[in-house]
Amino acid sequence: MTTVPSSVPQQSAGTSLIRSVLTSPRGAIVVTFLLLLVLVCALAPVIAPFDPLEQHLSAVRSGPSGSYWLGTDSLGRDLLSRLLHGGRGSLSGVLEAVLALLVVALPAGLLAGYLGGTFDRIMMRVAEVVMSVPVIIILLAVLSIFDHSMTSAMIAFGVLGSSGLMRVIRGAALTAREQLYVTAAELMGLSRLQVVARHVLPRCRGVIIVQASLFAAVTLGVQTGLTFLSLGPPPPAPTWGGMVADAASVFNQDAWMLVPPGVTIALTVLAFGVLGDVVRDANAEKHAAAPRPRRRRRKGAPAAPGAGEPVPEDGALLSVRDLSVTTDDEQALTLLDGVGFAIGPGETVGLVGESGSGKTMTARAVMGLLPRNCRISSGAVVFDGKPIQGLDQRAFRELRGRRIAMIAQEPMAALDPSFRIGSLVAEVVRAVDGLRGKAAQARVIELLRLVEIPEPEEAARRFPHQISGGMAQRVAIAMALAGRPELLIADEPTTALDVTVQAEILDLLRSLQQENHMAILLVTHDWGVVADVCAKVVVMYAGQVVETARAADVFETPAHPYTRALLLSSPEHAVAGERIQAIPGTVPSPRHWPTGCRFASRCEFARPACTEGVIPVERISEGRVSRCVRVNVLLGQEARR
Numbered sequence: 001m002t003t004v005p006s007s008v009p010q011q012s013a014g015t016s017l018i019r020s021v022l023t024s025p026r027g028a029i030v031v032t033f034l035l036l037l038v039l040v041c042a043l044a045p046v047i048a049p050f051d052p053l054e055q056h057l058s059a060v061r062s063g064p065s066g067s068y069w070l071g072t073d074s075l076g077r078d079l080l081s082r083l084l085h086g087g088r089g090s091l092s093g094v095l096e097a098v099l100a101l102l103v104v105a106l107p108a109g110l111l112a113g114y115l116g117g118t119f120d121r122i123m124m125r126v127a128e129v130v131m132s133v134p135v136i137i138i139l140l141a142v143l144s145i146f147d148h149s150m151t152s153a154m155i156a157f158g159v160l161g162s163s164g165l166m167r168v169i170r171g172a173a174l175t176a177r178e179q180l181y182v183t184a185a186e187l188m189g190l191s192r193l194q195v196v197a198r199h200v201l202p203r204c205r206g207v208i209i210v211q212a213s214l215f216a217a218v219t220l221g222v223q224t225g226l227t228f229l230s231l232g233p234p235p236p237a238p239t240w241g242g243m244v245a246d247a248a249s250v251f252n253q254d255a256w257m258l259v260p261p262g263v264t265i266a267l268t269v270l271a272f273g274v275l276g277d278v279v280r281d282a283n284a285e286k287h288a289a290a291p292r293p294r295r296r297r298r299k300g301a302p303a304a305p306g307a308g309e310p311v312p313e314d315g316a317l318l319s320v321r322d323l324s325v326t327t328d329d330e331q332a333l334t335l336l337d338g339v340g341f342a343i344g345p346g347e348t349v350g351l352v353g354e355s356g357s358g359k360t361m362t363a364r365a366v367m368g369l370l371p372r373n374c375r376i377s378s379g380a381v382v383f384d385g386k387p388i389q390g391l392d393q394r395a396f397r398e399l400r401g402r403r404i405a406m407i408a409q410e411p412m413a414a415l416d417p418s419f420r421i422g423s424l425v426a427e428v429v430r431a432v433d434g435l436r437g438k439a440a441q442a443r444v445i446e447l448l449r450l451v452e453i454p455e456p457e458e459a460a461r462r463f464p465h466q467i468s469g470g471m472a473q474r475v476a477i478a479m480a481l482a483g484r485p486e487l488l489i490a491d492e493p494t495t496a497l498d499v500t501v502q503a504e505i506l507d508l509l510r511s512l513q514q515e516n517h518m519a520i521l522l523v524t525h526d527w528g529v530v531a532d533v534c535a536k537v538v539v540m541y542a543g544q545v546v547e548t549a550r551a552a553d554v555f556e557t558p559a560h561p562y563t564r565a566l567l568l569s570s571p572e573h574a575v576a577g578e579r580i581q582a583i584p585g586t587v588p589s590p591r592h593w594p595t596g597c598r599f600a601s602r603c604e605f606a607r608p609a610c611t612e613g614v615i616p617v618e619r620i621s622e623g624r625v626s627r628c629v630r631v632n633v634l635l636g637q638e639a640r641r
């Protein structure tokens, strides 16, 4: 029976940052100082020895004594009491300014960085305008309009300062959104708000705290300056700036009066500044310590091609029809050019080709998650009979993570290192099933068990860096299975794994596919993987499909010179009697696609006809096509071998 851990572990990166700050000596000192300061100022009405306005004319400028610990001012008012009461206004002013700063800068910066595009451009222009506003003039205007209200001035100061922080957060969000685990979260069907809150915001947390504490230091300086100039609450109200002004007026007769407010202000500004430094250092250490994902190439692979007839288009679960993708800039580079293939329910299809041939772009187009600078320029992706282009974000989320799921290339990079495994899987379970609490925890364990993770309760408590690459891939598969998808897109799911682990993961995928009758589109470089699990193969080269066939047929008689060359260059499937040979040259970039056959310059069968015009797709037999004008010559030669 499934036992459920007492709780699916929740986020803890924030607590680890706090722990690092508190365990550093500087951090512990400044945090203790600031907490004590806030406490004694908050308790001023209770603990201050005198009323801050009470005058003791017999003890004017008396200096520290048993009755007046920090001495008195020119009117015999107790300096300690005035300092404590004044601190309430100063610290609450700092808090108001910092809150105003965060309320404006946080959503604006996060959304500008994450969404990009027009929203980003508008926010950047607004930030530039706000930065060019003369702050001090605005503050003076606010103080005169709002009757010397320091709260209004501090809120205005926070809003005016927000453009700087917004730009910093935007930069951090821009970096965060490129993380594979952010893409993975989108692929799992999480809404944009969930992705920003769970995966982008935590990456920006360090920089936000640093900037906020430095801003607090500046705010205290500005506020003290304003009260020094009597622009804040009018005398005799106790303010730190007012106390400095009083002390300055009698500095020649009694220098001591400047010491209590001066030292307090200096120490507080210093504490905010040091706190910012400590958080920045702790954050940098945390990221430096984060494990880097490993990438290893598979060396050997089992043989035995999978069986199965290609499914005709009309029974297809997924049908990619004449799909072209271009970049959305003035160059309008074509990255996918008329790509077409189909996957039937429960069918496993390998998408094969060298690096840069367009496999990942095709997979992302199917998920409706193209890079931001790319768009579908023609053709269609049809899932279960319905085109998916033009679906709004909500409709896409209904598909993604639920009916179509994807596992990304590098499992370790696809798991957010800030969260425990249980929390990451629970997040997807919440998004796709709406489960909460105990039910969500039970489903998490069930999923971890389904992907054959030993001791799933224990695994749920671990962080991604505490598990192996193979285990991470199982977790990624568990997350993908959460929505019980009909189609799983696996983008090189075993590339980053050791050979034995690769075989285990392939076994797992095969058994999951059979048990759940789930279709799989397997993106891979690796013929061994194709041979192991795929019924059908789609071979891509330079943004086009060059051959589609049953896997068994491809291994027997490749019908495109590129497929043949790929097989000959593969150690596991070299043709008997021929040397393993690398394909000369490289895949041309989309900028340099030649006229005619794009493989011609690397092809031993090429003739002038190959480069004279568009090469049509030739239908060779049921479900088998090749984009080669010399396919008959090639098949004849293959048949003779």
Ligand SMILES: Nc1ncnc2c1ncn2[C@@H]1O[C@H](COP(=O)(O)OP(=O)(O)OP(=O)(O)O)[C@@H](O)[C@H]1O
Pocket: 327, 335, 353, 354, 355, 356, 357, 358, 359, 360, 361, 362, 371, 372, 373, 374, 589, 590
């Ligand atoms: N955002 C982008 N903007 C412009 N070109 C891109 C973008 N992303 C990919 N490309 C280009 O599109 C082509 C296809 O890339 P894709 O990532 O789909 O190849 P792939 O076959 O999946 O390669 P790999 O196996 O290395 O992942 C490549 O030439 C690549 O440089």
